[in-house]
Amino acid sequence: MKRFLWLLLFLCGYAAASAQLNGVLVLKRNSKTIQRYYEGKQFTFINSDDQPETGTIQRVVRDTVYLLFYEQGHSVNAWGIQGIDTLNAIPLAYSLKDIKTVIRYRTKLNYAADGAVLMIAGGGVLVLGVVNGIHFQQPAKDWLSSGNIWAALGLTGFGYWLTRQSERHYHLGKTYHLEYYGFTTPK
DSSP, X not given: OHHXXXXXXXXXXXXXXXXXXXXXXXXXXXXXXXXXXXXXXXXXXXXXXXXXXXXXXXXXXXXXXXXXXXXXXXXXXXXXXXXXXXXEEEEEEEEGGGEEEEEXXXXXXXXXXXXXXXXXHHHHHHHHHHHXXXXXXXXXXXXXXXXXXXXXXXXXXXXXXXXXXXXXXXXXXXXXXXXXXXXXXXX
């Protein structure tokens, strides 16, 4: 039993030692950390050719980010049902000098969907005012009050603002920059 516990302790220690991070890429504004990127995390950026790239970080070494891009397409399974599947995984390396803009998507709230709902609600307030005016046979000048118009403008404007906030573009240069922090094991 004692040998089994030593073996189990050795295997757990080996697994913990082999699961260490190679490096971390940190997006900073001046000296304040905005976002950390490490192995297994999605990384979206615009390269020096103005092409957007999205991939999973395999590793970060010195000034190079190794990403894994997944090519997806339609495929047919064994029962003849068509679906979307991963066709190919393409590993690519990018130098930090090739990254022009980092794109960060906000995922805690669904900004784009909530904003679209609010814009539709703003139009709905106006439509509801017109429908109620017709239903209660009011004159056309009384269908929309200033309160209805301001409520519709407020909902539509806030919805538009929310949809614009769903992603942030950080242009690398004076204000924003990427820093690499490497980890080495003691010898």
